[in-house]
Amino acid sequence: MEYVMERKKLEDDVSVLSDQKNHIVLKSLVKQYGDRTVLQGLDLEVKKGEFIAIVGKSGCGKSTLLRLIAGLEEMNSGEIRINDKPLKQLNEHARIMFQDGRLLPWKRVIDNVCLGLPKHSRQKAKIVLTRVGLAERMKEFPSKLSGGQKQRVALARALVHDPSLLLLDEPLGALDALTRMEMQGLIESLWQNNSFTSILVTHDVEEAVALADRVILIEDGKIKLNQPIHLPRPRQRTHPAFAMHLEEILEQIMHQNQRKDYVMQDIKSISP
Numbered sequence: 001m002e003y004v005m006e007r008k009k010l011e012d013d014v015s016v017l018s019d020q021k022n023h024i025v026l027k028s029l030v031k032q033y034g035d036r037t038v039l040q041g042l043d044l045e046v047k048k049g050e051f052i053a054i055v056g057k058s059g060c061g062k063s064t065l066l067r068l069i070a071g072l073e074e075m076n077s078g079e080i081r082i083n084d085k086p087l088k089q090l091n092e093h094a095r096i097m098f099q100d101g102r103l104l105p106w107k108r109v110i111d112n113v114c115l116g117l118p119k120h121s122r123q124k125a126k127i128v129l130t131r132v133g134l135a136e137r138m139k140e141f142p143s144k145l146s147g148g149q150k151q152r153v154a155l156a157r158a159l160v161h162d163p164s165l166l167l168l169d170e171p172l173g174a175l176d177a178l179t180r181m182e183m184q185g186l187i188e189s190l191w192q193n194n195s196f197t198s199i200l201v202t203h204d205v206e207e208a209v210a211l212a213d214r215v216i217l218i219e220d221g222k223i224k225l226n227q228p229i230h231l232p233r234p235r236q237r238t239h240p241a242f243a244m245h246l247e248e249i250l251e252q253i254m255h256q257n258q259r260k261d262y263v264m265q266d267i268k269s270i271s272p
């Protein structure tokens, strides 16, 4: 009987956790800046707890899409639904992490993480900083930290809010290759052990394969590729299927670009 009750409690806990994760539906999303249409009727569904990576050429609208999902910008038309409710204002359960970390240089690490939180959250901030491997550096100023350590602080600052959606806007873009891989492992394990959906914007297809359940390619304001990644976690680059997935996605991206080049050539060749 005790066992049954204990198990029920665990199941309840799990269901509470899984309810926190965001389920996101984007329908016919259009975003324009002046006369430039960046997103042209984009459709996407992100399941609760899923890890999605968005890739695409510079300027294709990846960051714009993240800002729309965070509720930081308004779309021109279409619909964004979070857990089946239309998103009308700031998505307060989402946290966004940027390439430059955006730490306040005059505040110590712990104070950067506690920013905007009540005093009693200090203990929680310490726990999260320990989780990202910065237990020893809490009292330092950001200028004393390496690029990777600064991004760990930025990650802790996002996680301390228990986000149900973590939006990662090229967060590792400025790091060297080894630190980058180390941070990818950290993000993966934090995602696996926490209760949030994650959307990563990256230029790096290898990073996308290392982290995501699905890789999405945006081109001409729409989704041109929606590729599931079937690889065990934690992801190992040495897994034979890793290179296969990477090649497959790169091939499709190149194939699409080539097709586009052909079309452009055709247009040029028929135009007077």
Ligand SMILES: Nc1ncnc2c1ncn2[C@@H]1O[C@H](COP(=O)(O)OP(=O)(O)OP(=O)(O)O)[C@@H](O)[C@H]1O
Pocket (backbone or CB within 6 Å): 033, 038, 056, 057, 058, 059, 060, 061, 062, 063, 064, 065
């Ligand atoms: N606030 C803004 N006002 C006007 N144009 C904007 C604004 N924000 C973005 N844009 C334009 O919208 C397009 C998409 O920008 P966005 O930053 O989403 O692209 P991206 O795919 O994230 O690019 P990158 O990979 O270089 O970061 C670009 O042409 C950009 O110049």
